[in-house]
C-alpha cells in the first residue's frame with residue numbers, strides 16, 4: 001500500500017473579548033450597561049475536493065490558524081466573528097490525532113465533505129450579561145476563549161492517476177525519477193523494477209498527481225513470462241497511460257514493440273486497452289536513427305493517440321508530456337462532477 005502523509009498544526013481563532021460599556025446619552029443620567037459580546041474565533045475546516053490529488057502542499061506549509069473574533073463593542077454590538085480557514089485535501093484523506101495512530105477522527109470519503117479540525121473559541125460575554133436587579137453597573141466581562149489547537153496527521157492511500165507502461169528498459173523509471181519525488185532503481189538491464197513505485201508529480205501551483213512506474217512487460221506477460229502482468233492492477237484505476245518506447249533501440253521496429261505491449265494490455269483486460277494513451281518516444285538524446293520516429297508518429301495517429309518525444313536524461317519534452325497527461329486528468333475530473 002502506498003501512503004502519502006503530512007503532519008500539520010491547526011489552531012482555531014481566539015474568541016473576541018466581551019466589552020465593558022455603559023450607555024451615555026444626553027438627558028439619560030444613568031445609562032445601563034451596553035457592552036456587547038466578543039465574536040467567535042474562526043474554525044479550521046478540512047474540505048475534501050476531487051481536484052486535489054495529493055497532500056503535497058502540506059509538506060511545505062505546516063501551520064494553519066484561523067482568524068480571531070473581534071471584541072464586542074458598546075451599544076450591544078457583538079464583535080465580528082473570525083473567518084474560518086478552509087484547507088482543501090484529497091478525497092480519501094484520513095485524519096489522525098498524534099497520540100491515537102489507530103483511530104482516525106475523520107475519514108473524508110465524499111467530495112465536498114467537511115470536517116472541523118480545530119474549533120474557534122467562543123466570544124466572551126460583554127458586561128450587559130452580568131447585569132441583575134442587585135447589580136446595576138456590572139464591570140465584569142469574559143475575555144473570549146482560545147481556539148482549539150492541535151497537531152494532526154493526514155493520511156491518504158495513493159491511487160495512481162497516470163500509469164507508465166512499456167517494455168523493460170524503455171526508460172520508465174528514469175522518467176518517473178525525472179518528474180516526481182520518487183527515487184526508483186534505474187539500470188541498463190531489463191527488469192530493474194521489480195515492484196511498482198508511485199511518485200507524486202508537482203504540477204503548477206498547488207496541483208499534483210500520482211504516477212505509477214510498474215515492471216516492464218514482455219511478450220507473454222499475461223501467461224507469466226518475465227515478471228508477468230500482475231502489476232497491471234496498479235494501473236487499472238489510472239486515467240491515462242504513458243506508453244514508453246525506446247527510440248535508441250534500432251534492433252527491432254518500434255511499432256512492433258508497441259504492439260507487443262498493447263497485446264499484453266488487452267490480454268489483461270480490465271479496460272486497460274480503452275484508456276487514453278500518450279505514446280512516448282524515449283531517450284531522444286541518444287536516438288541516432290531518425291527513421292525510428294516517423295512510423296511511431298503514424299501509428300499513434302492511426303490509433304488516435306498523442307505522440308511525444310522526450311529525453312528524461314536532458315529533460316527535453318518533459319514539460320509538454322506532463323501538460324498532455326494533465327489535460328487528460330482535467331477531462332476525467334470534469335466528467336466526474338455531478
Ligand SMILES: Nc1nc2c(ncn2[C@@H]2O[C@H](COP(=O)(O)OP(=O)(O)OP(=O)(O)O)[C@@H](O)[C@H]2O)c(=O)[nH]1
Nearest residue numbers: 168169170171172173174188191192193216312313
Ligand atoms: N541517454 C539516456 N538514457 C536513458 C534515458 N532514459 C533511460 N535511460 C537509460 O535506459 C536504461 C533503462 O532505464 P530504466 O528507467 O531503468 O528503464 P525501465 O523502463 O524502468 O526498465 P525496467 O524497470 O527494467 O522495466 C538505464 O540505463 C537508463 O539510464 C534517457 O532519456 N537518455
Ligand SMILES: [Mg+2]
Nearest residue numbers: 172173192193
Ligand atoms: Mg524500471
